[in-house]
Amino acid sequence: MNAAPVVMVVDDDSAIRHSLSELLRDEGYAVTAFENGQRALDWLRSSAVRPRVVLLDLMMPVMDGFAFLEEKEKDPAIEDLPVVVITAGNGCGEVTRRHRIADCFPKPFSVTALLAAVGRA
DSSP, X not given: OOOOOEEEEEOSOHHHHHXXXXXXXXXXXXXXXXXXXXXXXXXXXXXXXXOSEEEEOSOOSSSOHHHHHHHHHHOTTTTTOOEEEEESTTHHHHHHHHSOOSEEEESSOOHHXXXXXXXXX
């Protein structure tokens, strides 16, 4: 039996983290979730589990999404890991110019479109 694909959710808003985690579990994914980029990077670098995709907020304390992307892109072990950005405000334009990401959705986002992006990743 194959294990469910893992999706990592990185968002400082606990309600969003919880809602996305439940939605993804209902869709058959395993979920690991973190409240900031530093905790997510630490887990990625120490875990044998590789997520299929990272759903990443840009505006977070400790380590924001931009810093997470910069660190991820410097690490050969995780640089090719697909990232879908979910962000409040106008962050999609800036992040797509500065980083290689799979997709970007401003909050509030379409659940259907987000699930499609996760499936493509």
